[in-house]
Amino acid sequence: MFIKKTPHQKEWDKYIKKEAKYLEKQMTQKESILNQKLEEKVPEKLQGTLDVAFAKAFHLVFEKGIGVIEKTYHKEDIKKNYLINEFTNELKQDRKSIRAFSKNAKGSGTKNLIMSGAAGIGMGILGVGFPDIPVFTGMILKSIYEIAMHYGYSYETEEEQYFILLLIQGAVTHGEEMLSIDKEINQYITSSIWVQEKTKEEMIQKTASYLSKELLYMKFLQGIPVVGAVGGAYDVIYLKQITEYANLKYERRFLEMLGRKGKQKA
Numbered sequence: 001m002f003i004k005k006t007p008h009q010k011e012w013d014k015y016i017k018k019e020a021k022y023l024e025k026q027m028t029q030k031e032s033i034l035n036q037k038l039e040e041k042v043p044e045k046l047q048g049t050l051d052v053a054f055a056k057a058f059h060l061v062f063e064k065g066i067g068v069i070e071k072t073y074h075k076e077d078i079k080k081n082y083l084i085n086e087f088t089n090e091l092k093q094d095r096k097s098i099r100a101f102s103k104n105a106k107g108s109g110t111k112n113l114i115m116s117g118a119a120g121i122g123m124g125i126l127g128v129g130f131p132d133i134p135v136f137t138g139m140i141l142k143s144i145y146e147i148a149m150h151y152g153y154s155y156e157t158e159e160e161q162y163f164i165l166l167l168i169q170g171a172v173t174h175g176e177e178m179l180s181i182d183k184e185i186n187q188y189i190t191s192s193i194w195v196q197e198k199t200k201e202e203m204i205q206k207t208a209s210y211l212s213k214e215l216l217y218m219k220f221l222q223g224i225p226v227v228g229a230v231g232g233a234y235d236v237i238y239l240k241q242i243t244e245y246a247n248l249k250y251e252r253r254f255l256e257m258l259g260r261k262g263k264q265k266a
Contacts, residue, residue, distance in 0.1 A: 054208035057137035
């Protein structure tokens, strides 16, 4: 007997296909020609220095910077929009009302990409590489915070910060390592329990290491006046990569939450 699917089930099926397509794309990493040319010129100790810089930037934002970041967007407006979308979805329960959450989340990212590009290129022209790291890290977290709020999630608690750090790790890794992180994220979304117990400090250090490894050559290039604009421009590329993955995982989290609510009502 044919059973008609609910709007939620149709959106879930659509999401699963989208997630599979993303994971397939991220399985392989192509080394750019520019990276190959820079490989011999980058000092051996640079990655360690970059690790420390990213770790300090995360500490700075998590401990003192949330209030500063919140001044860069209209937090109350995002909350109101979420409540309006939530009410509309409760009322209509159609595919359009479900999609409204992801549509708003994706729309918030364009402005951040423009801001990140302007900051990265501007500092690159001046030959400023490492001082860009707190700015870039702040922009990453700002973008994820906005995405989280559009789906009705907070970002202040240590548990949510753990989730955000894991999102960043998943976004900048490839192959089996990426699949392992993605699996851990999905398990948490389903159970609200972390399979692997790590401290916040361990998570910060690991995330900093992943970012420094991925951005090593571009941050080296960004420290050279004028041509550093090319390195700075990569801030946009990596921010887009991170926000794309964050959107994907928050959408999954949101759809699973709607599915649980539907089962409770039934």
